[in-house]
Amino acid sequence: MTSIWVESVSVFGPGLLGWPHASEVLGDPRRYDPQKTPPIESRFLSPNNRRRTSPHMQIAIQAADYALRDTGFDETSIDLILTSSEEDLDIAEDDIQALVQPEKEISPQKFQNVILNAAAGHLGIFMKNTSGSTTVSGTGNCFSVGLLQAYTTILATKGRALLVAYDAPSSMPYSEKDRPFFAVGMVLSHSHSPSILGELSLTLGERKELTVMEHPALETMRATTPSATGLPLLLVLAKKQAGVVELYYSKELSLTVALCF
Amino acid sequence: MTIAPSFISAFTLSSAIGMGNTETVQALREERSGLSELALSPVGRTWFGKIADQNHAAIPDELALYSNSCTRMIASALLKDDFFAKIKIAKERFGESRIACFLGTITSAICEMELLYQTFPDQWNYEPKIPLEYHASINSLTQFTREFLGITGPYATISTACSSSAKVFATAHRYLAAGLCDAAVVAGVEAQCELLIYGFRALGVLSSSKCKPWDKNRDGINIGAAAGFALMTRKPTSPEDFTLRGYGETSDGYHMTSPHPEGLGVEICMRQALSSAGLKPKDIDYINSHGSATTMNDITEDGAITRVFGEGALVTSTKGYTGHTQGAAGITEAILLMLAMKEGFVPANINAVEIDSQLKCQVPLTNLTKNLRFGLTNSMGFGGNNATLIFGAPQ
Numbered sequence: 001m002t003s004i005w006v007e008s009v010s011v012f013g014p015g016l017l018g019w020p021h022a023s024e025v026l027g028d029p030r031r032y033d034p035q036k037t038p039p040i041e042s043r044f045l046s047p048n049n050r051r052r053t054s055p056h057m058q059i060a061i062q063a064a065d066y067a068l069r070d071t072g073f074d075e076t077s078i079d080l081i082l083t084s085s086e087e088d089l090d091i092a093e094d095d096i097q098a099l100v101q102p103e104k105e106i107s108p109q110k111f112q113n114v115i116l117n118a119a120a121g122h123l124g125i126f127m128k129n130t131s132g133s134t135t136v137s138g139t140g141n142c143f144s145v146g147l148l149q150a151y152t153t154i155l156a157t158k159g160r161a162l163l164v165a166y167d168a169p170s171s172m173p174y175s176e177k178d179r180p181f182f183a184v185g186m187v188l189s190h191s192h193s194p195s196i197l198g199e200l201s202l203t204l205g206e207r208k209e210l211t212v213m214e215h216p217a218l219e220t221m222r223a224t225t226p227s228a229t230g231l232p233l234l235l236v237l238a239k240k241q242a243g244v245v246e247l248y249y250s251k252e253l254s255l256t257v258a259l260c261f
Numbered sequence: 262m263t264i265a266p267s268f269i270s271a272f273t274l275s276s277a278i279g280m281g282n283t284e285t286v287q288a289l290r291e292e293r294s295g296l297s298e299l300a301l302s303p304v305g306r307t308w309f310g311k312i313a314d315q316n317h318a319a320i321p322d323e324l325a326l327y328s329n330s331c332t333r334m335i336a337s338a339l340l341k342d343d344f345f346a347k348i349k350i351a352k353e354r355f356g357e358s359r360i361a362c363f364l365g366t367i368t369s370a371i372c373e374m375e376l377l378y379q380t381f382p383d384q385w386n387y388e389p390k391i392p393l394e395y396h397a398s399i400n401s402l403t404q405f406t407r408e409f410l411g412i413t414g415p416y417a418t419i420s421t422a423c424s425s426s427a428k429v430f431a432t433a434h435r436y437l438a439a440g441l442c443d444a445a446v447v448a449g450v451e452a453q454c455e456l457l458i459y460g461f462r463a464l465g466v467l468s469s470s471k472c473k474p475w476d477k478n479r480d481g482i483n484i485g486a487a488a489g490f491a492l493m494t495r496k497p498t499s500p501e502d503f504t505l506r507g508y509g510e511t512s513d514g515y516h517m518t519s520p521h522p523e524g525l526g527v528e529i530c531m532r533q534a535l536s537s538a539g540l541k542p543k544d545i546d547y548i549n550s551h552g553s554a555t556t557m558n559d560i561t562e563d564g565a566i567t568r569v570f571g572e573g574a575l576v577t578s579t580k581g582y583t584g585h586t587q588g589a590a591g592i593t594e595a596i597l598l599m600l601a602m603k604e605g606f607v608p609a610n611i612n613a614v615e616i617d618s619q620l621k622c623q624v625p626l627t628n629l630t631k632n633l634r635f636g637l638t639n640s641m642g643f644g645g646n647n648a649t650l651i652f653g654a655p656q
Contacts, residue, residue, distance in 0.1 A: 096378050253358070
């Protein structure tokens with residue numbers, strides 16, 4: 001299959017405080033401390049923009065910001081691919097609880113923010129982005145589904161796309177209670193450039209044995225947080241060693257990602 | 262950049278105007294709306310495009326975990342127009358793992374969560390008996406559709422508000438072009454739920470009467486339910502195939518719920534679609550507009566269409582028939598467009614009485630017989646998310 005190129009990465013989650021820090025920690029997992037949690041901050045999150053968004057969206061916006069920061073890429077024209085296991089389930093529950101009341105009065109802000117593409121919508125507005133923006137989900141496989149969406153988009157446009165995979169905790173009865181805030185951003189491109197971090201080749205095929213993380217806490221996060229299922233790929237990127245990563249895609253299929261430098 | 266067309270060998274639509282294409286065409290020919298009155302709580306009313314409950318099919322035992330009103334609606338819709346049988350033929354031809362599934366929705370099966378909370382209003386912390394992934398997950402309808410059809414290829418749930426099921430065509434085209442599949446089921450599904458009705462009421466854009474796209478007195482939208490499906494292939498399967506000739510995908514980068522005031526995002530989107538189709542504006546015989554019937558939508562879309570196609574472009578909105586079917590609107594209108602192309606007429610812009618004189622498009626209020634070679638449809642969603650599709654009639 002045709003290769004694409006990784007131009008930049010950001011990652012925020014327990015013990016992963018941005019790519020410069022995370023790449024060091026992934027390279028030497030003895031330094032991993034899951035108790036360290038990154039604050040959510042971004043040049044896109046002014047006080048007004050914080051009020052307009054929920055933490056579920058803010059973690060995605062933070063990852064997008066840091067993946068683009070210092071790259072010099074035109075933020076107004078890069079394609080956006082966002083992926084999350086679900087919409088903001090706390091907002092969904094607030095809306096549904098409002099519907100139980102006789103007045104059925106939903107907050108307009110909570111209505112516009114219940115949609116899966118709320119993070120992408122706000123991000124696009126903050127970036128003044130006018131390119132295509134697609135938000136996808138595959139529940140537990142959202143990272144693989146999002147990566148393939150970005151891959152096919154880049155092959156079609158022969159351009160560049162920003163992929164952001166993100167999840168947040170929720171108190172809703174249905175939700176996974178122990179899920180952390182986690183987001184990863186990657187700028188992916190059709191073209192080689194001097195600043196690339198690695199070359200990716202993707203193959204969708206029959207189920208293979210999953211690539212897991214050796215470090216127990218990182219493996220727990222990979223196994224329980226859909227947007228963190230790409231951690232093995234980040235590990236290979238951090239070590240700057242060619243490798244192959246097998247990601248879960250469906251009951252029948254694996255997404256094989258070969259990385260070289 | 263011009264793209265190679267992909268081919269559409271089967272499609273079916275179930276909405277307020279009918280279960281399947283035959284009933285749908287009949288309603289279009291009769292210029293008959295499927296909207297019905299719906300009382301609001303605590304007071305007021307709107308109109309809604311309801312799919313009749315009695316049409317909901319049973320779910321096979323092996324998929325019982327998925328069983329709810331939404332999946333029963335999908336099962337029923339998939340059995341219309343021999344769509345299920347055509348997928349069986351496609352599986353024999355391509356193999357089940359070479360058929361992808363891309364489904365657009367906004368609320369998925371959230372109506373089931375509404376029902377649970379309304380049934381047990383004092384038990385906020387109940388333990389659901391069925392895991393979220395089968396029940397009300399954003400991805401549950403996609404997985405149900407794959408399993409019901411027995412296809413195992415690539416998939417994604419696409420949720421970009423009201424452009425969701427227009428973007429499934431663009432996504433499928435890219436997967437086909439990349440060789441990741443040989444065929445793709447593209448879908449849009451939106452069931453009746455209170456979230457959409459009362460959410461749009463909260464935004465002040467829910468009409469209390471039948472929606473009147475392009476009318477001088479238009480006053481908002483009606484919501485509708487729908488389930489639409491199409492089978493796309495990289496190579497032609499018969500001379501009867503429609504083609505997806507081009508697509509555009511843009512963002513406004515302007516506002517979460519209001520379109521760009523000059524319609525810049527949708528203008529660029531239409532220009533992208535024309536460019537990818539290798540067509541000129543004069544080649545487009547009919548535009549099925551987003552035409553939501555809000556004051557802002559129709560005026561901005563009219564401006565964008567007029568800048569691309571000139572004054573007098575032939576445009577109608579079909580939301581007066583089905584309501585705004587939200588995450589299913591893209592495919593609802595794509596199928597209505599293909600049916601109009603097949604039947605050789607422009608569907609009337611029903612419910613409108615007097616077209617807004619500020620608007621420059623030509624909007625027929627009765628059906629117009631016309632040979633339609635190429636048709637275009639726009640979708641515009643929250644987050645300023647736009648998609649345009651261009652379809653070609655069978656050769």
